[in-house]
Amino acid sequence: MKRKHLLVAVISAALAMALAACSGESLPSTDEPVVVTAVDYGFEGLPERVKVGTTLALENESMVELHELVAIRLPDDEDRSIDDLVQLPPDEFAAFFPGLATVVIAPPGAEGFVVEGTGTLSEPGRYAVICAIPTGANPDEYLAAAAESDGEPPQVAGGPPHLAMGMYGEITVVE
Numbered sequence: 001m002k003r004k005h006l007l008v009a010v011i012s013a014a015l016a017m018a019l020a021a022c023s024g025e026s027l028p029s030t031d032e033p034v035v036v037t038a039v040d041y042g043f044e045g046l047p048e049r050v051k052v053g054t055t056l057a058l059e060n061e062s063m064v065e066l067h068e069l070v071a072i073r074l075p076d077d078e079d080r081s082i083d084d085l086v087q088l089p090p091d092e093f094a095a096f097f098p099g100l101a102t103v104v105i106a107p108p109g110a111e112g113f114v115v116e117g118t119g120t121l122s123e124p125g126r127y128a129v130i131c132a133i134p135t136g137a138n139p140d141e142y143l144a145a146a147a148e149s150d151g152e153p154p155q156v157a158g159g160p161p162h163l164a165m166g167m168y169g170e171i172t173v174v175e
């Protein structure tokens with residue numbers, strides 16, 4: 001009899017957990033920043049969905065490359081995939097720049113610091129997340145140029161932007 005009770009309890013608990021998993025997705029808390037890790041060349045730990053008010057932090061695990069996390073809110077009627085969007089010619093992709101929400105930049109092996117916005121995604125919607133640092137750019141040179149460029153993308157020597165190497169993703173921000 002006791003065994004049976006235990007079994008019922010275990011099954012009920014399992015069922016409750018399964019139901020919880022189905023009904024409410026568990027989104028990260030907005031109390032703490034969600035830490036995204038930059039590697040050569042990609043974002044790790046980028047959540048698919050977050051709540052409004054979530055702050056993104058960036059940690060750069062590369063020992064070579066400077067990385068950034070640029071979050072751009074896409075227009076509501078934009079339904080192309082992020083894979084399609086990053087293939088667009090640069091001048092067409094630039095049409096999304098007015099939706100720029102935040103930029104966090106992180107030197108090699110270091111934590112990031114915010115250079116645009118606050119790191120917080122405060123409007124619901126779909127966001128493209130990209131890194132546009134030129135491949136192989138000298139981190140110090142880039143940071144110095146960025147400090148003087150007044151918000152424009154700094155012009156420094158380097159190869160294609162990291163997003164062309166696959167360093168991009170997307171986040172959906174929900175109420």
Ligand SMILES: [Cu+2]
Binds near residue numbers: 067133167
């Ligand atoms: Cu990068």
